[in-house]
Amino acid sequence: MRYLSGFLGLFAVLLAPIASFAQASDRPSPTRASLLSVYTQAALHDAELSAARHEYRARTEATPQARSGLLPSITAGMVSESTRLDRDSPSLIRSRSGTTLRASLTQPLFRLDRWFELKAAHAEVAQAEMELASKEQALILRAAEAYFETLRQLDALAASRAEESALLEQRAQAQGRLEGGVASITDVLDAQAAYDLARANSKVFQRNVDEAFDVLYRLTTRDYIDIDGVAHSMPVNPPFPNDPASWVDSATKQNLNLLASDHAVTFAEEKVRQSKAGYAPTVDVVASYRKGDNDSFGYNNPSDFGRSDYRDDVAQSSIGIELNVPLYSGGMTRSQVRQSVELLAKSEDDRENARREVVLLTRSSHRAINVGVEQIAARLQAIKSGRMSLEANEVGLRVGTRNMADVLNAQRQLYAAVRDYNNFRYDYIIDNFKLKQAAGMLSVGDLEEFSGYLKADYDPDRDFLPTVGPDENRR
Incomplete structure (x- = not known):
């Protein structure tokens, strides 16, 4: 081990001038x-x-960032949830899961x-x-x-x-x-x-x-x-x-x-x-689309009493104009x-x-x-x-x-x-x-x-x- 350490030390000493020369060569030679x-x-x-x-x-990025406020804004998302129902009387335990997909668009008008x-x-x-x-x-x-x-x-x-x-x-x-x-x-x-x-x-x-x-x-x-x-x-x-x-x-x-x-x-x-x-007031065109389990839309599944309620997925779309008038914003x-x-x-x-x-x-x-x-x-x-x-x-x-x-x-x-x-x-x-x-x-x-x-x-x-x-x- 002592011989190995000595050899490594000698090797480092021999390489030092080469490393210094390589570092110096990176700097351009003096010129007129x-x-x-x-x-x-x-x-x-x-x-x-x-x-x-x-x-x-x-x-320069200030321009596209400001322009984006006048262009349409489109978002999409998904919600996946699991629901468990536990009723005491009459006794009923039911579990179900569902996924809802949604998309929305907002286009500023004013x-x-x-x-x-x-x-x-x-x-x-x-x-x-x-x-x-x-x-x-x-x-x-x-x-x-x-x-x-x-x-x-x-x-x-x-x-x-x-x-x-x-x-x-x-x-x-x-x-x-x-x-x-x-x-x-x-x-x-x-x-x-x-x-x-x-x-x-x-x-x-x-x-x-x-x-x-x-x-x-x-x-x-x-x-x-x-x-x-x-x-x-x-x-x-x-x-x-x-x-x-x-x-x-x-x-x-x-x-x-x-x-x-x-x-x-x-x-x-x-x-x-x-x-x-x-x-000033603001006016936007808003549109949305949702599709998913009927529970997510407020439509109940069939009960144990045999009533015929909703069972499958539900899709919902809407479009409209939204007006907002600022009244007070705390100063x-x-x-x-x-x-x-x-x-x-x-x-x-x-x-x-x-x-x-x-x-x-x-x-x-x-x-x-x-x-x-x-x-x-x-x-x-x-x-x-x-x-x-x-x-x-x-x-x-x-x-x-x-x-x-x-x-x-x-x-x-x-x-x-x-x-x-x-x-x-x-x-x-x-x-x-x-x-x-x-x-x-x-x-x-x-x-x-x-x-x-x-x-x-x-x-x-x-x-x-x-x-x-x-x-x-x-x-």
Whole structure:
């Protein structure tokens, strides 16, 4: 037994790496991400959108359920019973059993409440359709945000690494000048402090990059090792038309959430009519058929006195019109009317709140795009000026008119301008998508159109810095 246990333990140890490999092989190999591939995988694997689709399909069942209240209702059944008669005087004991079959049909002729229930169901399904379309549109924006946030962090990391490398060179130069007797220890310490800070920042940016790729994985269930980047030649233009009132008008007419809220109000209005219809009479056609033992129909069997009574099965059928007039239901109908009226008022307030939110988001996105256009141009100029300032300070350091602190400050300003430029660039892209979403215009076609500005060979360490002059490759 000990040998067997030892053999099983060794077998389990040998199989463990194979099982781990098999489990790892279920996870797709890391690939390079493009904007469209991220969205495509997100549309297939995003749990939030999948839940929204299941909810939509569930809510569409409201229509056939409401329609069933206006269609015939047919039921069938059977009763099997045994009867025993025990009489004292004169003494008589008799047992018998019988089976009764029955079927009934009810066809509503006038059911006002059920008619309004069907109309409310139509409105609910239309609302669900708009809400699903809104969530599908939101997925486009979420995929774009996750994609460009990853690019933002990659560019920030590349800028931090470049700054760290430049500061390392400055530290070496300061050390050399110190050894040559043309600099003080202060210059070396300043350069060392700046380098240490840049190195620490690089670790933070690396963490941000890892988290950004984790967000992509959560959205797509795919691992990515590279990502297509945005070319610096991407046009940066104001929105067209550059009129916020025009965009607000489009948003109030086409925003999917607003369209859904319109259907929600319609649904609430039909529910008010449905609850008020509880005061109305109802008219149904009813038909029934029964067949079974005569005892079940109240016809007695022959007695011991010899009277000729009923003996065999009996069949009975009927058809008629049934009228019901509600007189009092304990206050239920009145309470339901009050409830539905309040829910209608709530849906109207929700719609107004959604309208104001859409107007605010539309104006904010429009304003942000115009500010982004100005800021991107300004940051490009700041990068150009920063390069010239850094070069001038380096020359001044060599001739003795500037010190190391001036050079380090110019270095920090240059890379701060680079990070600001990239931040405003990605904000500009996302704000364009947000504006189109607010106006109800965002579609997969926008992703396809923007993909024309992506570089498949994008390398953040090489491409994070924009072209601003003929000497941009010299540094």
